[in-house]
Amino acid sequence: MIKINKENYLFILETPNTHYVFGIDDAGCNRHIHWGRKCPADDYSICIGSDESSNNTMLDEYKQEYTPFGLTMYRECDIKAQFSDQCREIQLAYCDYAADDSSLSVRFKDTHYPLEVVLNYRIFPHSDIIQRWTTVRNTGETEIRFERLFSAQFSLPSTKPYTFRNTNGAWGGEFVETATRLEGGYAMWDSRKGATNHGHSPHFIAAQNADENTGDVYFASLAYSGNFKVSASRDSFGITRIALGMNDFDFSHTLLAGESFDTPPVYCGYTQGYGEMTRQMNRFVTEHLLPKQFAQTPLPVLYNSWEATGFDVNEAQQIELAKIAAQIGVELFVMDDGWFGQRKDDHAGLGDWYVNPEKFPNGLDALIQAVNELGMDFGLWIEPEMVNKDSDLYRAHPEWTYHYRHRDACELRNQLVLNMTRKDVQDYIFTTLDTLLTKHNIKYIKWDMNRPFSQTGAENLEDPKMYSYLHTKAVYDIVDKLKERHPGTAIESCASGGGRCDLGALSHFDQAWTSDNTDAIDRLAIQKGYALLRPTKTMRAWVTDISGINKPCSLDFRFAVAMQGALGIGGNLSHYSSTDLEICKKNIGLYKQIRSIVQFGDLYRLLDHDTDEVSLNQYVSADKKESVAFLTARGTRFYKKKIPICFGGLDENTRYTLTFQGQTYKKSGAYLMNVGIAVHIRGAYYNEVILIQAL
Numbered sequence: 001m002i003k004i005n006k007e008n009y010l011f012i013l014e015t016p017n018t019h020y021v022f023g024i025d026d027a028g029c030n031r032h033i034h035w036g037r038k039c040p041a042d043d044y045s046i047c048i049g050s051d052e053s054s055n056n057t058m059l060d061e062y063k064q065e066y067t068p069f070g071l072t073m074y075r076e077c078d079i080k081a082q083f084s085d086q087c088r089e090i091q092l093a094y095c096d097y098a099a100d101d102s103s104l105s106v107r108f109k110d111t112h113y114p115l116e117v118v119l120n121y122r123i124f125p126h127s128d129i130i131q132r133w134t135t136v137r138n139t140g141e142t143e144i145r146f147e148r149l150f151s152a153q154f155s156l157p158s159t160k161p162y163t164f165r166n167t168n169g170a171w172g173g174e175f176v177e178t179a180t181r182l183e184g185g186y187a188m189w190d191s192r193k194g195a196t197n198h199g200h201s202p203h204f205i206a207a208q209n210a211d212e213n214t215g216d217v218y219f220a221s222l223a224y225s226g227n228f229k230v231s232a233s234r235d236s237f238g239i240t241r242i243a244l245g246m247n248d249f250d251f252s253h254t255l256l257a258g259e260s261f262d263t264p265p266v267y268c269g270y271t272q273g274y275g276e277m278t279r280q281m282n283r284f285v286t287e288h289l290l291p292k293q294f295a296q297t298p299l300p301v302l303y304n305s306w307e308a309t310g311f312d313v314n315e316a317q318q319i320e321l322a323k324i325a326a327q328i329g330v331e332l333f334v335m336d337d338g339w340f341g342q343r344k345d346d347h348a349g350l351g352d353w354y355v356n357p358e359k360f361p362n363g364l365d366a367l368i369q370a371v372n373e374l375g376m377d378f379g380l381w382i383e384p385e386m387v388n389k390d391s392d393l394y395r396a397h398p399e400w401t402y403h404y405r406h407r408d409a410c411e412l413r414n415q416l417v418l419n420m421t422r423k424d425v426q427d428y429i430f431t432t433l434d435t436l437l438t439k440h441n442i443k444y445i446k447w448d449m450n451r452p453f454s455q456t457g458a459e460n461l462e463d464p465k466m467y468s469y470l471h472t473k474a475v476y477d478i479v480d481k482l483k484e485r486h487p488g489t490a491i492e493s494c495a496s497g498g499g500r501c502d503l504g505a506l507s508h509f510d511q512a513w514t515s516d517n518t519d520a521i522d523r524l525a526i527q528k529g530y531a532l533l534r535p536t537k538t539m540r541a542w543v544t545d546i547s548g549i550n551k552p553c554s555l556d557f558r559f560a561v562a563m564q565g566a567l568g569i570g571g572n573l574s575h576y577s578s579t580d581l582e583i584c585k586k587n588i589g590l591y592k593q594i595r596s597i598v599q600f601g602d603l604y605r606l607l608d609h610d611t612d613e614v615s616l617n618q619y620v621s622a623d624k625k626e627s628v629a630f631l632t633a634r635g636t637r638f639y640k641k642k643i644p645i646c647f648g649g650l651d652e653n654t655r656y657t658l659t660f661q662g663q664t665y666k667k668s669g670a671y672l673m674n675v676g677i678a679v680h681i682r683g684a685y686y687n688e689v690i691l692i693q694a695l
């Protein structure tokens, strides 16, 4: 519900457990008032400043919803622009608002120049997540050039320092978490690589005295896959502010007369504890952001050929793999890189999306038909935004890549990035993919992107510093158009594993490839970081042959880790013994039984691989009748043998049954959550999948 106090110009966004409150002061300036637990609505008011001094100005001290650059405001701003007469200050004054039960737009105008800024908010039933974004409009005759255009600013209530959780990852080590206590100054997490990538995440999680179940946790995630910036600060008065949006590094956007622009949205929330944060976001993204086609459908178990066959694919070998995959229960067979053009390794072929006739003399359809006859759907890898110099496409259109005439084009993995801001490039990519999907029975596309951008802008002269936004938008638009024309085909965002899986990507793609690192122990950390603010169901997790020299993880252990997301198999099945194949079959059968709980349930992180040596993650169905917990021990020390484990998320008054370590328990939810059961951890790499069912 949105409550508006028209006399005092106060806006209260009320969600089931929180209030988000802001208002307009006497000068027409937007002022943030409160975010967190609910208070009586009549108590809210704007704090009147009275101690303006030459060195500490009130403007600098205000908590604001959206801060323009200029006047005596010296801290971080959210919007910075230059008007046609070179003026670079913006002075916003309240104009009016429009609201209904779930959305609110508050309009401000510059006091002199033809600029309108609208702050937009949306709330959702049964959720504490709030959507925010900003609209700017040029209502004049001359252009306005923006140098910064963030989506939203947040001010946190406590004057004590907050600890920020973000990621400091790299390829193969994605979503590795960091904790930064911000006592003063600035902290920043961003991407300058053209797209979101393996380094930082486009979100903030700011907490005080928090653990999984308690403490104040404020969070917001930007739904955008281009260059982003999350900038947090704490001033000398103890106020912590965070701004999120398109990165202003190498950015400018010109708004011509009459034009308007919507920033990418941000989704934010306040919860008690990190666990509830994850559960709220998981439910929200699945319900409201994921493309509708597959959002409510359990994802199939897939097989992917990459780790088995690399670039060296051919019809006979893929059919052989497909036969074994079908036997163990795989539902979707995906052929990865290597099937097209002159692709023998990573030096050639990208851009030439026709099937390689030597590898597939009977075309793609012979393989697809064989896969279909085995009872599986067929999926295909493609990397549409890229081109190798050694390709027909590059020879025909060298000008289609990002480039500067007098600079060398930087190749990474021997490939260049196509300039997706060009209409002809967009048309080529859409037509190529549309033709592939029209001609062949392809039910799944793995859309890869294996390098960051460079030499950006040459062919995009009108708005060169918007390339990252325009490229991102082109990708989203093509994916949306493909989905409209081929509603039965799911599309995965791959990006070298974990490189583009922000909430923007997940508003268009159905799922993401989490990481090329499939080492089960490393995956415990990678998957934890991924699933903090992203839905479990989108997290593709494969069982592969990487069992690690120093980490002899059994096949069962690897399954116990991969089953905590959308399960896939990536090992070379042709080399598996009949015993191994039986283990695969058993686990895939089990996964099919529990996947709805994992993919749609609530996650409880009960024990942590880093702090507890043992990881225990439990998923609980929405009706609390079914639950599954995965116990995976990284290794235990100090003769630790028996540990009591308590479960989470169950109904206190319901009786449940579970069988574990040869013993069957029939206990109430209250007992399982508060007393728990003692388990014997039998050494390193011990693992168990525990099924809990209401009696």
Ligand code: DGJ
Pocket: 306, 336, 337, 381, 448, 450, 494, 495, 496, 497, 513, 515, 516
């Ligand atoms: C990177 C992906 O993450 C891998 O799974 C695989 O598809 C390769 N690219 C293929 O080049």
